[in-house]
Amino acid sequence: MHKNKGFGVEEKIRVGIINYLNTRPLLYGLQFPPITEKIELIEDVPAKLAELLLNDQIDVGLVPVAITRKLPQYYINGNYCIGAIGNVASVCVFSQVPLEQVEKIYLDYQSRSSVALCRWLILNHWKIHPEIIDARNEAYLDEIKGTTAGLVIGDRALQQRTKFEYIYDLAGEWKNATGLPFVFAAWVSTRKLPDHFIAEFDKANAYGLDHLDEVIARIPEGIYDLKKYYSQDLSYTLDEEKRKGLDRFLKILAAPL
């Protein structure tokens, strides 16, 4: 993609995708023609994808919605997202003690949306006063013990689920606080993408969701029930209610804390 040009017929659209299990249903259909010939996939953790979009190193990405406030203009493309109507299972604060006894909370360095949501819940919903520490690397996972809690997202969160007595699910907590679903990530671009491309892309996203058993069959069995994860915990359609939840969250972020 050239900076000041439109999207040429020959040029591949650079698509940033999250390298967690949560995106597999959306990605499944992207491996088939015609869409596969039109895109270049770039995989990374959410926080890194956000940086790539901000630096114009991808054209569209499934990026944390919290970073849209840093973009002078942006478009939310298509009808799919990484969202949840209630508990999401893979975005949680893990702790050995109840929240009221927590003295420190580490925030996941791979996240942008959930860290902002967590800060808001701490102040406005849980009304607790722990020391908040931005984790810098994976080593923080070992610090989550005693009165130190930690926010963990993605596959690593699914792995933590068996290890902790107290698990606070951030999408569930958002639902309790606002009555709305939560959108963690959406297909954001900084320039308008061609309509026919968005239509094809959207169709490809839908394909995997319509063929979940095929998607799951290609993933080695692991620590969590993927059928449940993809059909009950995560909710991928960017419908009216999700858009309301998204608007509310972005308004909260725009207001000074």
Ligand SMILES: C=C(O[C@@H]1C=C(C(=O)O)C=C[C@H]1O)C(=O)O
């Ligand atoms: C549901 C999830 O949503 C994610 C959380 C994100 C964030 O906190 O910035 C971004 C993308 C998603 O991967 C998850 O990671 O498990």
